[in-house]
Amino acid sequence: MKINYFLLFLLAPIALLASGGEGSGETDIFPRAVNFLIFASILYYYVSGTLKEWYIGRKNEIATKLDSIQVKLKESNSRKEIALAKVEEAKVNAKNLVETAKKEALLLAEKISQETDAEVENLEKAFQDRISIERRKMQRMIISEVLDEIFKEDSIALDNNEIVKIINKKVA
Structure with a gap:
């Protein structure tokens, strides 16, 4: 390439000094073009x-920036994939939690139902016991009243069979 420049410098004076005269009507376009070259x-x-x-340098700087942008893009894509995986895992965990909560609610409802049934049975048994206690109380009270009436009235003389019949009538 330097040889071309050297030849150009050697030939430049020849081209610049060669002129056809001033009156011939030629223009100086060729020497000006050579000077421009x-x-x-x-x-x-x-x-x-x-x-x-x-x-x-600019090309390398742009390539470096492009490489760093691609690295950041790959990192963000990997973070995105990790985040999507975590979202899917959270969805599965939420679904499992809902299913577990439903099962626990059913078990709790069943347990409450069983406890309620047992409590109702206990209340019915207590009610029946209370009825039997009240009946016995009433029987004792009636027997006591009948006996009091019999013993207060000395005029009535009853034998044992008649007393038992009277008591049976009052009790029944």
């Missing part, structure tokens, strides 16, 4: 290295 070549020679370095 020389200027562009010199500018390219001095600026191209810096521009290439800047371009490569």
